[in-house]
Amino acid sequence: MDSIPPPSPRIAAVIVAAGKGLRAGQPVPKQFTPYRGSSVLRIAAENLRAAGVGRIAVAIPEGANELASKLLDGMTDITLLTGGATRQESVAQGLEALASDAPAVVLIHDAARPDCPPAVIERLVEALAYHAGAIPVLPVVDSMVVARDGVMAQNAEREKLRRVQTPQAFGFAAILAAHRDWSGGADAGDDAQVLRAAGYDIALVEGDEALRKLTYKEDFVTASLSVRMGSGYD
Numbered sequence: 001m002d003s004i005p006p007p008s009p010r011i012a013a014v015i016v017a018a019g020k021g022l023r024a025g026q027p028v029p030k031q032f033t034p035y036r037g038s039s040v041l042r043i044a045a046e047n048l049r050a051a052g053v054g055r056i057a058v059a060i061p062e063g064a065n066e067l068a069s070k071l072l073d074g075m076t077d078i079t080l081l082t083g084g085a086t087r088q089e090s091v092a093q094g095l096e097a098l099a100s101d102a103p104a105v106v107l108i109h110d111a112a113r114p115d116c117p118p119a120v121i122e123r124l125v126e127a128l129a130y131h132a133g134a135i136p137v138l139p140v141v142d143s144m145v146v147a148r149d150g151v152m153a154q155n156a157e158r159e160k161l162r163r164v165q166t167p168q169a170f171g172f173a174a175i176l177a178a179h180r181d182w183s184g185g186a187d188a189g190d191d192a193q194v195l196r197a198a199g200y201d202i203a204l205v206e207g208d209e210a211l212r213k214l215t216y217k218e219d220f221v222t223a224s225l226s227v228r229m230g231s232g233y234d
């Protein structure tokens with residue numbers, strides 16, 4: 001591809017890879033499992049780098065330094081750090097690890113969504129010309145309901161709902177300050193919520209089905225099948 005931008009010191013990323021991956025039931029946390037002839041974590045990092053991202057801070061579980069270093073061997077401008085007990089804490093640690101670099105833009109990304117098309121990153125960064133934050137979303141196709149004690153409590157208006165993905169893009173100074181000021185509890189859900197609570201508008205850009213999050217055991221069976229059949233994103 002001739003349109004790949006060179007890595008930019010202005011655009012950094014935090015990859016959160018410090019979870020336990022309990023629902024995936026793999027022998028090691030899902031971000032460290034083999035994937036597309038490499039590993040989930042490395043593919044996630046390489047896709048960000050291929051889209052022009054400079055330094056990448058990777059939050060990993062306590063004690064996973066050796067494994068993560070091995071999986072990312074040969075990649076430059078990677079900072080490994082120990083994450084926290086919640087995703088939000090892992091993000092906050094990752095942002096602090098980038099603070100001395102003071103990049104203009106940071107992408108915050110789940111390691112568990114390794115297949116990031118460069119076009120999504122282009123859309124996110126473009127949207128930051130007018131907004132402090134931008135997130136990729138997709139429409140909801142099924143009807144949605146609010147459940148309460150096993151019965152339908154009320155209908156939800158599908159047309160107003162979106163599925164939210166990562167990477168999410170932010171002005172670095174704004175999201176760092178918002179995380180430092182956040183008083184909404186230990187698990188914010190996502191970083192857009194943290195920045196919105198600080199009073200900023202968040203732009204919605206088109207996401208991509210390729211960014212689905214590897215979550216359950218079945219997702220890993222599907223992923224290895226799609227590699228064998230050559231139908232995965234690349």
Ligand code: CTP
Pocket residue numbers: 016017018019020021022023024031059083084085086087088090091110111112113213214215
């Ligand atoms: N994550 C993290 N630190 C945590 C919890 C989660 O960095 N304390 C990361 C995960 O590694 C993953 C992303 O946040 O890349 C999204 O979280 P999720 O899909 O829930 O992963 P896990 O928490 O690892 O999985 P599970 O909830 O099934 O245990």
Ligand code: MG
Pocket residue numbers: 019
């Ligand atoms: Mg989790």
